[in-house]
Each structure stands twice: as structure tokens, then as C-alpha cells.
Amino acid sequence: MYLVNFCIAINIISAFVQCDDITKQSDLSSTIKSNDEHQITNEDTDMTAVEKVNVKIYYETLCPYCINFFVYYLQPEIVSLHKYLNIRLYPYGNAETKEEGDHYEITCQHGESECYGNKLHACAIDIIKNVTKSTLYNCCLMGNQSDDNAATECGVQMKIDADPIKECAKSDKGNQLLKDYGEKSMYVGYPGVPFILVDGKTSSADVFKKDICEAFIEPPPPCKT
Ligand SMILES: *[C@@H]1O[C@H](CO)[C@@H](O)[C@H](O)[C@H]1NC(C)=O
Ligand SMILES: *[C@@H]1O[C@H](CO)[C@@H](O)[C@H](O)[C@H]1NC(C)=O
Numbered sequence: 001m002y003l004v005n006f007c008i009a010i011n012i013i014s015a016f017v018q019c020d021d022i023t024k025q026s027d028l029s030s031t032i033k034s035n036d037e038h039q040i041t042n043e044d045t046d047m048t049a050v051e052k053v054n055v056k057i058y059y060e061t062l063c064p065y066c067i068n069f070f071v072y073y074l075q076p077e078i079v080s081l082h083k084y085l086n087i088r089l090y091p092y093g094n095a096e097t098k099e100e101g102d103h104y105e106i107t108c109q110h111g112e113s114e115c116y117g118n119k120l121h122a123c124a125i126d127i128i129k130n131v132t133k134s135t136l137y138n139c140c141l142m143g144n145q146s147d148d149n150a151a152t153e154c155g156v157q158m159k160i161d162a163d164p165i166k167e168c169a170k171s172d173k174g175n176q177l178l179k180d181y182g183e184k185s186m187y188v189g190y191p192g193v194p195f196i197l198v199d200g201k202t203s204s205a206d207v208f209k210k211d212i213c214e215a216f217i218e219p220p221p222p223c224k225t
Pocket of ligand 1: 130131132133
């Protein structure tokens, strides 16, 4: 057993108060149904065949541990290793989806503004087709409360038009995307967020780079520094 920082949903009321430290069991991986092997592909790069490691991140936008992970761990690794990663973000976290007649009502752990932030992230992934770029954009949002102002400012800095992203987040499309991420997240099932999978194995902020680099058969140059 070892201690790890997670945002766990105890119930909606306590969730507004605080995200908690919980004790994580060391055999979490037995509960993970998602179990991709890593692949050799040539997307997002001009090299012919590059070995890539799969990274999946389940998170929510206002969880302090998620913010810490994105700003201090994910962002620098994306900058140095993006050519060697298949990265997928799942911005849903500990939200809950209820079917209400013909639409879906989503409740987020840190309230309405977190649901909106999650939708901005989901819409950015949908609209910015380049995954490296949308991930870096979402890292920038994470460092700035993931609100409309962040969407605009990060857009200016990264030369991304934020208007369609904000429109999407305010529309049914944003709700639909969030609901879909909810289904994918529930399928995996995790004890708290951030929940990080490197080639199907659980990882955490402190060992994120190490886990990625150890997953390669032939570690790329950024792993050697
Ligand atoms: C995607 O974005 C990254 C970072 O901006 C860039 O290095 C890469 O060339 C882009 N890929 C494609 C296929 O445009
Ligand atoms: C917050 O947004 C600004 C752009 O307005 C960006 O320069 C900065 O890096 C962001 N903060 C973080 C921690 O990502």
C-alpha cells in the first residue's frame, strides 16, 4: 500500500468541500479492462515508423491534483515526447450522468464550472484535429481554471481560434461529447483522478516519465536525458 493524491467522489456534498488523499491498493491494474498493447504507427510525425506508447488520462478540470499533473508533469513530457506518444484525454473524472427524458443531465464533482471546463476540453479535442496541439491547449487551460477567459488567452498564445471551442462547449454538442467521455470513463472504472494509464498500466505523476520511457522497446532520445 502506498499513498497517492487523488480526487475521489465520496458524494456530491463533500466533493464541493475537498478532494481527498486516499490509500491506493497496489493491484489496481487487475480492475482495468482497457489493456492496449503499444503500437508502431506513423501518425503525427514525418518519420516512417516510430514506436509509440499509449497514454490515457482520465481527469476533471478543477481537481487540484489533475491541475498539478497537467501543468508540471504532462505538459513538459508532451513537449519533449509527443512524437512517440499516442495520447488520449478523457475529461470527465468523477462526474455523473443521468438520462432525463431526451437529454442527459451531467453533474460534476466541483460543480457547474467544472462541467463547463470539461466540455471546453472535450470540444478542443474534437475541434483541434491535431492531438498534440489539443493536449497542449488543454494543459494551458488547466493552468488557468479552464474557463472562457482561459480558452481565449490560451488560444491567442497558441494561435488557435477559441470561438468554435467555446460555442461547442455551450451547445448540445459539448454535452454529448462529455456524456461519451463519461461512458468511456465508466467502462474503465477508476478509484480517483487523475487516473493515468501508460500502455494499459497505471501510472502516477512522480513516475510518469519513467513509466513511459520503460514502455519503449527502443527508448527515443528524449528518454536518454
Ligand atoms: C501537430 O502539432 C504539433 C505541435 O504543434 C506539431 O509538431 C506537429 O507537426 C503537428 N502534426 C501535424 C500532422 O500537423
Ligand atoms: C495560463 O495561460 C497563459 C496564456 O494566457 C499561458 O501563458 C500560461 O502558460 C498558462 N498557465 C499555465 C500554468 O499553463
